[in-house]
Amino acid sequence: MSGDHHHPAPLTPVEERAAALEQLLVDKGIVTPEFIDQVVQAYAEDIGPMNGARVVARAWVDADYRERLLADGTAAIAELGYGGPEGDHIVVVENTPDVHNVVVCTLCSCYPWPVLGLPPTWYKSPPYRARMVREPRALLAEMGCPVPADTEIRVWDSSAEVRYLVLPERPAGTESATEDELAGLVTRDAMIGVARL
Amino acid sequence: MSDVVAPEVRDLLPRQNGEVVFDAPWQGRVLAMAVGVVDGLGLEWDEFRQRLIAAIDDDPDRPYYESWTVALDDLVRTHVLRADAGPPP
Numbered sequence: 606m607s608g609d610h611h612h613p614a615p616l617t618p619v620e621e622r623a624a625a626l627e628q629l630l631v632d633k634g635i636v637t638p639e640f641i642d643q644v645v646q647a648y649a650e651d652i653g654p655m656n657g658a659r660v661v662a663r664a665w666v667d668a669d670y671r672e673r674l675l676a677d678g679t680a681a682i683a684e685l686g687y688g689g690p691e692g693d694h695i696v697v698v699e700n701t702p703d704v705h706n707v708v709v710c711t712l713c714s715c716y717p718w719p720v721l722g723l724p725p726t727w728y729k730s731p732p733y734r735a736r737m738v739r740e741p742r743a744l745l746a747e748m749g750c751p752v753p754a755d756t757e758i759r760v761w762d763s764s765a766e767v768r769y770l771v772l773p774e775r776p777a778g779t780e781s782a783t784e785d786e787l788a789g790l791v792t793r794d795a796m797i798g799v800a801r802l
Numbered sequence: 803m804s805d806v807v808a809p810e811v812r813d814l815l816p817r818q819n820g821e822v823v824f825d826a827p828w829q830g831r832v833l834a835m836a837v838g839v840v841d842g843l844g845l846e847w848d849e850f851r852q853r854l855i856a857a858i859d860d861d862p863d864r865p866y867y868e869s870w871t872v873a874l875d876d877l878v879r880t881h882v883l884r885a886d887a888g889p890p891p
Contacts, residue, residue, distance in 0.1 A: 619876040623828040626835055626871070626878060633882055636838035644834035647825075651806050668885060726825065 648722060656687045657720035657770060661796065662788035664697075665775045670796040675699060678770060689720045695720065698761060700798075705752045707745065707798030708761050708769040709737040715733035715763035717770055721793055728797065738762070749797050761798075771798040829867040836874050843881055850877055 616624065630636045661681055664671035674681035678695035682688065693740060695717050698706040711734050712717065716724040727733050736744045745751065754756055761769040773795040775784045794800035808810035836850050861869065 610817045617869055620826075622871055623832050623835075626874060627831060629882070630835055630839065630880065635842040635882065636835060640838055641831050641834040644837050645830035648830070648833060704887065724866075726866075731862055763849075765855065 652789075654720075654722055654723075654796065655788070656685075656789040657717075657793070657796045658718055659685060659792035660687070660770070661772060661791045662773055662784045664675075665787055666784050671772075674772070682720060693768075694766055695770055696761075696770045697751070697770045697772050698759070700774045700801075702756070704757050704759055705798065705801070706759050706761060706771045707737060707741060707770070708763055708771060709734055710763040711735075711738060715765060715768055717763075717768035720770055721796060725793070745799060750794075750800050752801075771796050773802050776802045825867075829870075832867060832871050832874055836870070836877065839874070839877055839881065845877075845881060849881070850874070853877055 609647075627636075627638070627641065631638060659672065663685065664674050670681065670684075674697050678697040679688070679693060682695055700706055710728070716728065716761075733744070738760055741760050742752060745758070764771055773791065775787070776790060779790065782790075790802060792800055792802070795802050839845070840847055840850055850873060852869060853876050857869040857872040857876070858864070858866075860872075864872075
């Protein structure tokens with residue numbers, strides 16, 4: 606609950622609107638402040654890149670799972686217990702030495718929440734959306750992800766119908782790592798395709 | 803909606819990738835309100851998503867969660883305020 610916090614700064618218009626909506630929904634009995642706290646907590650901490658990291662780690666250690674994941678991402682991800690809003694129709698695209706995949710949503714903000722959590726701010730920005738389509742190699746380099754010149758870059762445009770998740774290459778030297786340890790290596794950015802592990 | 807994240811899954815999750823995903827608290831709250839309205843009224847998530855797409859399309863340079871709030875406002879007007887006159891079966 607944050608109702609007893611003192612706010613010295615005036616609320617911005619959008620904050621006022623959000624507060625008014627919350628008050629209305631609480632008054633109508635549709636949500637409770639506790640429910641909102643719980644969902645915020647879940648999305649901020651529990652749902653998110655960690656889920657995707659577990660999916661990736663499983664695919665690295667289990668060839669059969671990897672095959673199922675590439676054939677039907679949504680079903681294979683559901684095997685691990687992940688799903689929910691915006692989790693339908695997830696297509697997993699695999700990085701190889703020859704191909705680097707990167708995901709963008711030119712229309713708005715489509716993003717596989719259940720495995721990656723909430724989209725980062727830059728993912729939603731018009732410059733990212735426009736430039737990743739126009740000049741992916743230059744933008745990736747600027748984002749600290751240079752892609753070798755002889756590696757093809759494939760840009761996948763997410764939509765309301767299809768969400769993409771990048772299966773990064775397993776880092777060299779991790780042959781003896783456990784699945785849990787591997788999951789700890791996987792970053793959100795690697796699963797969007799703007800980082801390489 | 804206790805199944806937002808199942809406890810048995812939560813306990814398995816490594817934490818190294820955790821990070822702050824909201825720029826300000828109200829952003830998390832409008833996110834949660836949309837989940838709550840869709841869930842509480844038994845709507846399809848698409849009811850919200852289509853409004854969000856429309857809100858972003860309406861003003862592509864508007865900050866994301868402001869568009870989200872516009873979409874939520876519209877969802878509430880349609881399904882909470884207008885529904886007051888006569889509840890659906």
